[in-house]
Amino acid sequence: MCDRDPLPSWTRGRVTLLGDAAHPMYPMGSNGAGQAILDASNLSAHLERHADPAEALRAYQRDRLPVTGEVVLRNRQGGPENVIDEVERRAPEGFSRLEDVIDPAELEAVVNACAHASGSPRTRSTAPDPAVLARGPTNS
Incomplete structure (x- = not known):
């Protein structure tokens, strides 16, 4: 890479x-x-x-x-994956609800900024999947 x-x-x-x-x-x-x-x-x-x-x-x-x-x-600088790193930093032991870790408006701002910079249309599907974030880091 x-x-x-x-x-x-x-x-x-x-x-x-x-x-x-x-x-x-x-x-x-x-x-x-x-x-x-x-x-x-x-x-x-x-x-x-x-x-x-x-x-x-x-x-x-x-x-x-x-x-x-x-x-x-x-x-x-990490691109949109910075959201995953930030959620892990804030909740290293995991969490049940994404909203308890990161404000939805903050998440939207990050996603919108990345979409705007890349020239991509902003759609709901560009937001990180809360289920993936909830699983936390893997050792694979």
Whole structure:
């Protein structure tokens, strides 16, 4: 597992990078895979809209490069998994109700910040599963 500093550009003429080739990152919250999917979607939309492929690639780079750079840097700080670490710190012996350990508004703020930074739409399914959090750390 490794990451690299965000690149200043991905595109030269009619050639560009996407996914791990453009922005290798630590695998936090499936962000690497998610960003590759968002890259492909954005790139295909620009190729459809622009008659000049080189302009489409430049537009894709303008859209995606700053977003993915931010995700790479956030992942170095733990990404969305920081919530799990914080819950473990607050309740090392476990708990019955997630709400007794972390305020739902605090949890929502963390999830929303990660979703916003990654360019992902915020849905209820992006919140950590309370059942997984309740199990606590494993030694696997």
